Structure formats: structure tokens, C-alpha cells
Amino acid sequence: MTDRLEVxxxxxxxxxxxxxxxxxxxxxxxxxxxxxxxxxxxxxxRKDLRDAVVAARKALPGWSGTTAYLRAQILYRMAEMLEGxxxxxxAALDQGAARPKGKAARPAxxxxxxxxxxxxxxxxxxxxxxxxxxxxxxAVAGPFYNxxxxxxxxxxxxxxxxxPALLALISLIAPPLCAGNTIVALGGEGTAATLAAALLGExxxxxxxxxxxxNLLTGLRAELAPVxxxxxxxxxxxxxxxxxxxxxxxxxxxxxxxxxxxxxGDLDWNDTETCHTxxxxxxxxxxxxxxxxxxx
Numbered sequence: 001m002t003d004r005l006e007v008x009x010x011x012x013x014x015x016x017x018x019x020x021x022x023x024x025x026x027x028x029x030x031x032x033x034x035x036x037x038x039x040x041x042x043x044x045x046r047k048d049l050r051d052a053v054v055a056a057r058k059a060l061p062g063w064s065g066t067t068a069y070l071r072a073q074i075l076y077r078m079a080e081m082l083e084g085x086x087x088x089x090x091a092a093l094d095q096g097a098a099r100p101k102g103k104a105a106r107p108a109x110x111x112x113x114x115x116x117x118x119x120x121x122x123x124x125x126x127x128x129x130x131x132x133x134x135x136x137x138x139a140v141a142g143p144f145y146n147x148x149x150x151x152x153x154x155x156x157x158x159x160x161x162x163x164p165a166l167l168a169l170i171s172l173i174a175p176p177l178c179a180g181n182t183i184v185a186l187g188g189e190g191t192a193a194t195l196a197a198a199l200l201g202e203x204x205x206x207x208x209x210x211x212x213x214x215n216l217l218t219g220l221r222a223e224l225a226p227v228x229x230x231x232x233x234x235x236x237x238x239x240x241x242x243x244x245x246x247x248x249x250x251x252x253x254x255x256x257x258x259x260x261x262x263x264x265g266d267l268d269w270n271d272t273e274t275c276h277t278x279x280x281x282x283x284x285x286x287x288x289x290x291x292x293x294x295x296x
Contacts, residue, residue, distance in 0.1 A: 010040040011194070013048055013218065014201030016055035017211025022219075023047045030191040032095045041194045044219035046227045049184070052215035053233050056155045056182040059212035064152045064180035068128035074208045075124035075178055079117050081207045085199065089113045092195040093165055115270055116170040122276050123174035130179065130278045134285065145292045150285035152180035153260060154235030157228045159221060159250075161241020162188040165196040167269050172238045173214065176284035183214045184234070186224055188241060194218045221246060229253020236284050240264035260284070 010027055012019035024045040029037045063071075082089070090109030131150050138146040156176040160169040165188055173183050187197025201216045217224070225246050228234060230253045237250055237259060247263050254261040262283045267274055 008037060008039055011042065011198035011218070012201075013042050013044055013052075014198075014204060014214070014216040015048065015052045015212075016058075016215065017205065019201065019205070020048075023051075028194075030194055032191065038095055038191065039195070041198055041218045044186070044217035044224065046224065048217060048219075049186075049224055049227055050231070052184045052217060053155060053157075053231060055212035056184050056215055057233055059210060060152075060154060060182045062210060063182055063213045066180075068131070068180075071178060071180065072124045072127035075120055075127060075174065078203060078207045078209060079120040079124065081203045082113070082117050082120065082200075085203060086110065086113045086117075089116075089166060089196070089199055092199060093192050095191070095195075112164050112167050115164075116167045119167065119170050119275065120174055122272075123178040123281075126175075126278055126281065127178040130281045130285075133278045134282055135287075138289070140291075143294045145294055147290045147292070148287050149290065150179065150282075151288050152176075153284050153286055154181060155233060156181045156183055156236045156238055156284055157231075157234045158183055158185035159225060159228070159237070159239035159242060160185065160188045160193065160197070162190045162193045163241075164269050165190070165193040166200070168240055169193075169196055169200065171269060171275055171280075172240060172264075175280040176236065176238060177214065179281050179285050181236070181284050182212065184217070184228075185214065186217045186219060186221065186228075189220065225249055226253070230257065232257045234259060236260040236262070238262050238264075238284070240267075 012021055022042040022044055026043040027040045028043050030039045032038050090113050093109035135149045140146040158172045187193050197216050197218050204214050226249055229250045250261050
């Protein structure tokens with residue numbers, strides 16, 4: 001019997017439908033609750049973030065211009081692929097979960113993956129319906145029809161919290177995605193959150209989502225949040241799990257370059273009444289009013 005060196009996986013970034021390493025060359029070890037190294041992950045740099053925004057902007061016309069019905073089908077396909085990788089995701093979430101010493105492990109990963117799948121399916125269902133809820137037919141005087149219809153804002157940056165690693169990430173991505181926005185997402189920090197973001201990239205690569213519609217980075221919020229706030233080609237931010245200081249950074253940057261910023265406070269991510277609503281889509285659409293002459 002001979003000893004062998006185990007090959008530990010290094011998870012890459014997911015940008016423009018590809019899996020590049022960080023241009024900085026930085027990686028970090030991902031350890032389980034016992035301190036054992038499970039894998040390594042690339043740590044995104046500011047250059048990686050800028051590359052992801054360029055890719056998302058390039059993909060925007062195609063994604064926003066596709067039919068709402070097709071976007072719904074693609075989100076549902078993502079849910080199907082996530083269902084197929086449920087065991088892998090659940091194991092990653094459980095291995096990376098922090099647990100008090102001396103207490104038995106609580107295998108909550110499967111429950112979280114189920115909730116994330118359900119959330120994707122829910123927003124797939126909203127893709128061709130939210131416009132009827134958020135838009136309207138306006139009463140005007142004269143021989144005209146007047147409609148207000150929602151259109152996607154553009155490139156949306158997502159900053160996910162550490163917990164719940166997968167459910168929160170999906171909850172922040174799905175509402176702007178179903179409305180036709182493209183996404184640059186920074187996963188949460190810590191082993192479970194980093195693994196969730198990395199594995200979600202593999203789901204995107206094998207589903208029907210077009211390249212660059214979703215771009216996934218793993219790195220440090222404190223390093224990348226100021227760049228997200230000041231980047232003039234990011235149109236909106238959907239964030240959670242940021243402290244007061246980082247929240248102020250995001251809002252200050254938005255004031256300088258007029259982007260929409262939505263920062264979620266403490267909430268129960270399993271509460272469907274709170275998280276399953278078209279009002280989570282509303283911050284990521286612009287309202288367009290159309291006048292049309294009537295037949296009379």
C-alpha cells in the first residue's frame with residue numbers, strides 16, 4: 001500500500017459562461033467545521049469584477065429582449081438542474097456549516113436546497129406575470145390609450161450573505177433575473193457560502209441560461225463592494241448581509257452614479273410571504289409609459 005497525495009479541487013469563477021481563475025492568482029482554502037480542507041476557491045479581484053460587468057452588459061440585449069415565457073422556462077430548467085445536484089449541494093452546505101463544539105451535526109442542507117429550488121420555480125412563474133401586476137392601463141382624457149409597462153433596469157450586482165448560503169443567493173438573483181436583468185453576483189464568505197456560489201456556476205453552465213446572463217464571483221465584500229458601488233455600468237444593487245458601514249458605502253456610490261440600491265435587512269429567508277412576491281422584482285424594473293391613439 002502506498003500513500004498518495006489527494007487532488008483537492010479548486011473552484012473557479014464563473015464569468016461569461018466560462019470558468020476562469022482569478023487574474024490575481026489568489027485562492028483560499030475552504031475548511032469544514034473540523035478544520036479539514038475540503039477544496040480551494042478563487043478569490044475574485046477588482047479586475048475580475050470589471051470583466052464580469054462587461055460580460056453582463058454584453059448579454060443584456062439578448063436576455064432582456066427574449067420573451068418572458070422563455071425566461072420562465074430557463075429559470076425552471078435551472079431549478080431542474082439544481083434538483084439533480086441536490087445531494088452535492090446539501091453535502092457542501094452541511095460540511096461548511098459552523099456548529100457549536102460538542103453538538104451533533106444537524107443535516108439541514110437538504111431543507112435549504114429544497115427551499116432554493118422552490119424559490120427558483122416561484123420566480124420562473126412570475127416571469128410572464130409580474131408585468132400585469134406592476135404595470136397598468138392609465139385613465140386619460142382624450143382619444144388615447146395610455147399604458148405603463150415595466151422594463152428591466154440593466155446589469156444588477158448581487159451581494160449575498162453568509163447564511164443561508166444557497167437560499168439567500170438564489171433569493172437575491174431570481175427576482176431581477178426573471179425580469180430580464182443580467183447578474184453579477186458575489187457569493188457570501190465562509191466555506192458554505194463560497195461552495196454554494198461555486199456550485200451554482202456549474203448549474204448555470206449545464207442549464208439553458210445564456211452565457212454571461214449570470215456571472216458568479218467568490219471573494220471579499222469589503223474589497224469588492226466599493227467597486228460595485230462606484231461602477232457606472234452597474235445599474236442596480238441587490239444586497240443582504242452587509243453591515244452598516246458597507247451599506248453606507250453602497251448607498252453613497254449609488255448617490256454618485258444614480259443606481260438603484262436595495263439592501264435587505266434581517267429577515268426569515270424561509271418566509272414565503274416575505275420572499276415570494278412581485279415586490280422583490282419591482283426595484284429592478286423601470287416604468288415606461290406608452291401613449292397610443294384609440295380607434296375612435
